Amino acid sequence: MKSAVIVFPGSNCDRDMAVALTKVTGQKPVMVWHQDTDFEAVDFIALPGGFSYGDYLRCGAMSARSPVMTEVIKRANNGVPTFGVCNGFQVLTETGLLPGALMRNANLHFVCKDVRMSVENAESMFTNDYAAGEEITIPVAHHDGNYFADRDTLDRLEGEGHVAFKYTADINGAQRRIAGILNAKGNVLGMMPHPERMIEPALGGTDGRKMFTSIMNRLG
Amino acid sequence: MSDVNAIKITPEIVKEHGLTVEEYQRIVTAMGREPNYTELGIYSVMWSEHCSYKSSRFHLKKLPTKAPWVICGPGENAGVIDIGDGQAAIFKMESHNHPSYIEPYQGAATGVGGILRDVFTMGARPVANMNALRFGDPDHPKTKHLLAGVVEGIGGYGNCVGVPTVGGETNFDPSYNGNILVNAMTVGIADTDKIFYCAAAGVGNPVVYVGSKTGRDGIHGATMASAEFTEDSEEKRPTVQVGDPFTEKLLIEACLELMATDAIIAIQDMGAAGLTSSSVEMASKGGVGFELNLDKVPQREANMTPYEMCLSESQERMLMVLKPGREAMAQAIFEKWELDFAVIGEITDTGKLTLTFGGEVVGDMPIASLVEDAPEYERPFEKPAPRKAATVAATDDLNKAVLDLIGGPHLCSRRWIWEQYDHTVMGDTIQRPGGDAAVVRVHGTAKALAISTDVTPRYCYADPVEGGKQAVAETWRNITAVGGLPLAITNCLNFGNPERIDIMGQFVGCLEGMGEACIALDYPIVSGNVSLYNETNGSGILPTPAIGGVGVMADSNMMATIAFKGEGQTILLIGETKDELGASLYQRDILGADPENAGAPPHVDLTVERRNGDFVRALIANGQLTTCHDLSDGGLIAALADMAIAGSVGANVTIEGDVPLHVSLFSETQARYLLAADPDTAEDIRKEAKDAGIPVAVLGETGGERLSINDGTVDISMADLAKAHSDWMPNFMAKTS
Numbered sequence: 001m002k003s004a005v006i007v008f009p010g011s012n013c014d015r016d017m018a019v020a021l022t023k024v025t026g027q028k029p030v031m032v033w034h035q036d037t038d039f040e041a042v043d044f045i046a047l048p049g050g051f052s053y054g055d056y057l058r059c060g061a062m063s064a065r066s067p068v069m070t071e072v073i074k075r076a077n078n079g080v081p082t083f084g085v086c087n088g089f090q091v092l093t094e095t096g097l098l099p100g101a102l103m104r105n106a107n108l109h110f111v112c113k114d115v116r117m118s119v120e121n122a123e124s125m126f127t128n129d130y131a132a133g134e135e136i137t138i139p140v141a142h143h144d145g146n147y148f149a150d151r152d153t154l155d156r157l158e159g160e161g162h163v164a165f166k167y168t169a170d171i172n173g174a175q176r177r178i179a180g181i182l183n184a185k186g187n188v189l190g191m192m193p194h195p196e197r198m199i200e201p202a203l204g205g206t207d208g209r210k211m212f213t214s215i216m217n218r219l220g
Numbered sequence: 221m222s223d224v225n226a227i228k229i230t231p232e233i234v235k236e237h238g239l240t241v242e243e244y245q246r247i248v249t250a251m252g253r254e255p256n257y258t259e260l261g262i263y264s265v266m267w268s269e270h271c272s273y274k275s276s277r278f279h280l281k282k283l284p285t286k287a288p289w290v291i292c293g294p295g296e297n298a299g300v301i302d303i304g305d306g307q308a309a310i311f312k313m314e315s316h317n318h319p320s321y322i323e324p325y326q327g328a329a330t331g332v333g334g335i336l337r338d339v340f341t342m343g344a345r346p347v348a349n350m351n352a353l354r355f356g357d358p359d360h361p362k363t364k365h366l367l368a369g370v371v372e373g374i375g376g377y378g379n380c381v382g383v384p385t386v387g388g389e390t391n392f393d394p395s396y397n398g399n400i401l402v403n404a405m406t407v408g409i410a411d412t413d414k415i416f417y418c419a420a421a422g423v424g425n426p427v428v429y430v431g432s433k434t435g436r437d438g439i440h441g442a443t444m445a446s447a448e449f450t451e452d453s454e455e456k457r458p459t460v461q462v463g464d465p466f467t468e469k470l471l472i473e474a475c476l477e478l479m480a481t482d483a484i485i486a487i488q489d490m491g492a493a494g495l496t497s498s499s500v501e502m503a504s505k506g507g508v509g510f511e512l513n514l515d516k517v518p519q520r521e522a523n524m525t526p527y528e529m530c531l532s533e534s535q536e537r538m539l540m541v542l543k544p545g546r547e548a549m550a551q552a553i554f555e556k557w558e559l560d561f562a563v564i565g566e567i568t569d570t571g572k573l574t575l576t577f578g579g580e581v582v583g584d585m586p587i588a589s590l591v592e593d594a595p596e597y598e599r600p601f602e603k604p605a606p607r608k609a610a611t612v613a614a615t616d617d618l619n620k621a622v623l624d625l626i627g628g629p630h631l632c633s634r635r636w637i638w639e640q641y642d643h644t645v646m647g648d649t650i651q652r653p654g655g656d657a658a659v660v661r662v663h664g665t666a667k668a669l670a671i672s673t674d675v676t677p678r679y680c681y682a683d684p685v686e687g688g689k690q691a692v693a694e695t696w697r698n699i700t701a702v703g704g705l706p707l708a709i710t711n712c713l714n715f716g717n718p719e720r721i722d723i724m725g726q727f728v729g730c731l732e733g734m735g736e737a738c739i740a741l742d743y744p745i746v747s748g749n750v751s752l753y754n755e756t757n758g759s760g761i762l763p764t765p766a767i768g769g770v771g772v773m774a775d776s777n778m779m780a781t782i783a784f785k786g787e788g789q790t791i792l793l794i795g796e797t798k799d800e801l802g803a804s805l806y807q808r809d810i811l812g813a814d815p816e817n818a819g820a821p822p823h824v825d826l827t828v829e830r831r832n833g834d835f836v837r838a839l840i841a842n843g844q845l846t847t848c849h850d851l852s853d854g855g856l857i858a859a860l861a862d863m864a865i866a867g868s869v870g871a872n873v874t875i876e877g878d879v880p881l882h883v884s885l886f887s888e889t890q891a892r893y894l895l896a897a898d899p900d901t902a903e904d905i906r907k908e909a910k911d912a913g914i915p916v917a918v919l920g921e922t923g924g925e926r927l928s929i930n931d932g933t934v935d936i937s938m939a940d941l942a943k944a945h946s947d948w949m950p951n952f953m954a955k956t957s
Binding site: 009010012013015016019020049050051053054055056109110111112113139141143194196197202203204 | 372375376379380381382464465466467469470557558638639640641642643644645646647649650652661776777
């Protein structure tokens with residue numbers, strides 16, 4: 001499985017994502033600089049966590065308008081699996097590839113801890129290695145993970161099975177405890193927790209691995 | 221344009237610059253003429269306590285700094301030790317006390333930024349941040365605001381830069397009411413053949429400025445940090461710098477990218493006293509002169525004077541000397557990262573720092589005079605008289621005492637703090653905050669680094685020599701308790717006004733103890749920082765020589781943590797417990813003893829410390845032991861409670877002998893560890909300890925939902941204990957009064 005990790009100025013989980021992809025898929029991803037307007041064909045695109053552009057404007061707003069994103073959006077619309085974690089999720093909502101927005105955590109504090117979440121959709125190309133309703137533990141580390149969308153959007157996300165993960169307890173004030181969502185086509189996933197930080201026992205667990213093995217299952 | 225230099229130097233202006241009349245005369249002698257205003261400003265920062273170490277240098281020279289694994293000791297941006305396989309750990313701890321009291325968020329944030337730069341300047345990728353924080357009495361009206369701001373500032377900077385903040389310590393004492401301490405530490409990893417130093421070389425080589433633009437922030441920060449506070453200290457807010465962690469992140473990546481080439485001759489970050497101290501340092505170390513054209517300095521604001529540019533402490537800036545002809549290649553890297561890059565001068569053979577602006581020479585000073593001619597004071601000192609051992613009373617309610625300690629400000633969980641720090645980014649944190657030492661793997665290897673910051677200011681106040689020894693020994697013990705081999709330390713020496721004979725006595729005593737411990741434990745000092753004048757209106761802080769220790773584990777799978785690993789494990793105590801309740805936490809917080817009459821602190825027997833520690837470390841390394849906790853503040857009961865809470869399992873313990881139970885539970889005798897292992901392994905360990913002549917006692921076993929000691933003499937449900945431990949800090953921070 002050939003993957004790409006997009007690197008923005010201020011990305012800081014790009015290496016972690018590359019390490020996880022390499023460890024789980026056995027193949028090193030290509031690292032794509034945000035100024036590149038084209039990059040080689042890949043099976044999978046990852047937008048990593050971090051503080052792109054310092055999060056000085058709305059999180060992800062600047063990166064969503066980076067030169068590389070025109071190409072990322074085009075490929076995502078053509079069905080290439082595209083995956084955003086934390087700041088990457090924020091970028092995806094800012095591009096409009098995913099609905100809603102990530103607001104400041106309800107208690108206004110940055111939060112870094114392992115959280116429990118339930119797999120709400122175990123069919124998608126990103127989650128098919130999990131069991132439906134399975135509870136998993138994945139770390140979060142964010143200041144702006146409070147997912148918000150209007151009621152119709154939330155109803156639609158839930159009704160159509162596009163909520164991928166929900167926290168089992170309130171972490172950041174997110175509407176309906178949403179931790180991760182899919183687009184309507186199911187090929188774009190954004191989530192606040194960091195599966196790439198939970199891929200080996202020494203780091204506290206392996207619940208994050210199935211994110212990557214799910215994609216491998218689907219891509220063959 | 222250089223109008224400021226038309227200002228006539230008066231005694232008032234000299235005083236405003238924090239210089240004494242004698243020091244001013246010394247400048248005139250060194251220069252052979254009166255300085256102009258810009259030059260006076262430069263001398264004032266270079267000769268400030270913060271930059272010149274004028275009160276401490278004499279004593280710092282006595283500290284042990286060498287070992288076969290030390291690649292670079294004090295004097296560079298950070299210390300460097302060999303961790304094998306061609307790799308080095310580079311680390312330092314630094315204070316940002318004064319600015320953090322004035323403006324806690326930015327003060328703490330820029331403290332983190334500054335220490336990160338000290339480490340990546342030397343070619344290391346920063347891999348871990350730590351800190352040591354001291355606040356005033358929890359009931360003091362400012363404490364909560366300062367704690368909240370400092371924690372948010374440390375997180376705001378470190379989280380954005382993407383370096384995990386993996387541990388530290390936070391304590392409270394009324395002596396810090398007007399002077400909080402914010403000490404930040406960074407550890408980085410580099411290849412031993414790719415370490416960068418600051419000595420400039422090569423007449424004619426370009427001097428290059430990179431990073432953020434220069435603004436008017438932080439002017440005279442170093443001078444401010446070298447004075448006591450008074451009521452109007454908050455008016456000093458404009459001297460506090462403003463941090464930009466995003467730019468720092470870009471600067472790290474750009475510098476490391478350029479460092480992968482061979483273009484850099486010397487590099488130095490612009491820290492305290494900014495452009496001035498970085499150029500003076502580089503020129504002084506290299507024995508050369510610098511000519512700088514200030515018109516070329518990237519400026520954030522219009523009409524900045526040479527004085528302002530030289531003294532600005534704007535953050536996220538570096539100075540480099542490049543090999544000739546490499547400018548274009550280097551510039552391309554910095555432009556890719558959207559950072560300023562400007563050749564602002566060149567190396568000369570004049571031995572002077574020559575500054576030009578608008579075509580005029582606005583400053584011309586002999587480099588040597590700025591560094592070597594700085595005053596050095598051998599200030600008078602008096603160490604406190606040795607204290608007698610205290611007899612410390614029992615308490616009539618042991619259960620309450622235990623709950624009050626575990627659920628009190630000193631021993632309660634710091635989760636509220638460290639959950640605001642990203643401690644898992646970079647994917648190598650294998651021991652998170654809350655244990656004895658943080659452990660981060662050396663990326664892509666089997667090795668790991670163990671890191672701990674410690675000091676017990678109560679002990680340092682009661683007996684500076686023992687306190688100095690204990691601070692070093694405790695980091696050593698904490699690193700040992702996770703399985704690390706302690707290799708070297710950095711220190712951050714926070715004290716009051718050195719012009720006071722008793723404060724200087726504390727300083728000298730602590731250093732003496734630290735030195736003794738470093739030698740006995742083969743654990744040299746490789747970097748450090750001194751912060752004096754931590755006083756407000758004549759009232760000084762407790763002596764606080766914070767120590768940051770770094771150790772290495774050859775195999776990161778061989779690691780111990782504090783949590784009990786289930787029921788039915790045998791609990792062992794290594795080390796002898798003596799009646800040492802003087803200056804203990806129990807005495808202070810349960811009995812409310814006056815620190816003046818607290819008696820002698822626990823004695824540190826370094827031979828025993830080493831013997832017991834080496835024994836425990838070997839057990840972890842050979843796979844016999846995975847559960848271990850050192851004993852420190854609060855003694856045996858505090859360690860036992862920590863282990864039970866971390867493992868969510870109770871314990872049933874019997875303490876034999878005729879020592880009063882409160883002594884057994886709360887004594888802070890050093891060189892002790894609590895271990896837990898399955899019964900067979902525990903028996904093996906007990907025999908091995910006995911054979912090695914190491915005091916060992918079987919205390920009981922893990923299990924159940926209560927912490928019970930001596931048939932219920934102490935008997936607390938785990939639920940109550942865990943709740944007391946977890947709730948104090950969030951409740952305190954949520955209080956609105």
